[in-house]
Amino acid sequence: MVKKPLIVLNFKTYAESMGEKAVIMARYCEEVSQESGIEIIACPQTPDIFRVAGAVKIPVFAQHIDSTGAGGFTGHINADCVRFAGAVGTLINHSERRILLSEIDSAIQSARKAGLRTIVCTNNIAVTSAAAALSPDFVAIEPPELIGSGIPVSKANPDIVSGSVNAVKRINPKVKVLCGAGISTGDDVAAAVELGTDGVLLASGVIKAKDPKAALFDLVKKI
Numbered sequence: 001m002v003k004k005p006l007i008v009l010n011f012k013t014y015a016e017s018m019g020e021k022a023v024i025m026a027r028y029c030e031e032v033s034q035e036s037g038i039e040i041i042a043c044p045q046t047p048d049i050f051r052v053a054g055a056v057k058i059p060v061f062a063q064h065i066d067s068t069g070a071g072g073f074t075g076h077i078n079a080d081c082v083r084f085a086g087a088v089g090t091l092i093n094h095s096e097r098r099i100l101l102s103e104i105d106s107a108i109q110s111a112r113k114a115g116l117r118t119i120v121c122t123n124n125i126a127v128t129s130a131a132a133a134l135s136p137d138f139v140a141i142e143p144p145e146l147i148g149s150g151i152p153v154s155k156a157n158p159d160i161v162s163g164s165v166n167a168v169k170r171i172n173p174k175v176k177v178l179c180g181a182g183i184s185t186g187d188d189v190a191a192a193v194e195l196g197t198d199g200v201l202l203a204s205g206v207i208k209a210k211d212p213k214a215a216l217f218d219l220v221k222k223i
């Protein structure tokens with residue numbers, strides 16, 4: 001048995017988790033969260049936040065925000081608007097939506113002003129260290145080469161995970177650490193927790209599974 005981790009499910013832009021299917025996926029997350037007592041966060045696409053947040057009680061996060069305020073910023077994703085849609089947090093700097101370090105800093109500040117929790121994604125220990133210095137709520141270390149591979153970072157590259165955990169402890173111990181990429185089973189989650197993380201960020205292992213609800217139950221089986 002391991003301590004209770006946080007599970008963050010990124011819906012990305014998968015067909016299996018958009019529109020009404022985003023609501024179904026979020027309901028699976030809610031059911032597994034209620035039965036297991038494990039916090040599961042759903043990250044649907046921005047246009048789906050309102051419908052998902054209105055349908056479930058689990059926390060809903062955006063996949064990205066811009067740091068632009070209210071005003072003439074057509075096409076940008078405003079933190080307050082994301083909050084009004086029902087999200088309570090956001091990913092920032094996901095490998096598939098990277099931004100500059102200065103923009104990560106501004107995005108964290110905009111999120112904080114809007115009352116959103118923040119998960120800053122990083123691709124190596126140096127970027128983890130830089131991100132931790134900006135005081136997000138979480139950093140999530142995800143080696144890009146393992147994303148969508150089905151090869152779990154917690155087993156394939158434990159050093160990058162424990163190295164990130166140690167870097168964050170040194171730089172800003174209030175920041176919590178997640179890891180992601182290739183996570184799909186309860187064993188992968190247990191390995192992540194044993195490496196000192198506070199949970200996992202994942203996508204395809206659940207979203208692309210034949211039975212996403214069973215995949216979610218499997219994730220929490222060792223907890």
Ligand code: G3P
Binds near residue numbers: 010182201203205
């Ligand atoms: O945000 C989660 C992510 O990038 C990992 O993706 O499909 O390897 O779980 P996946």
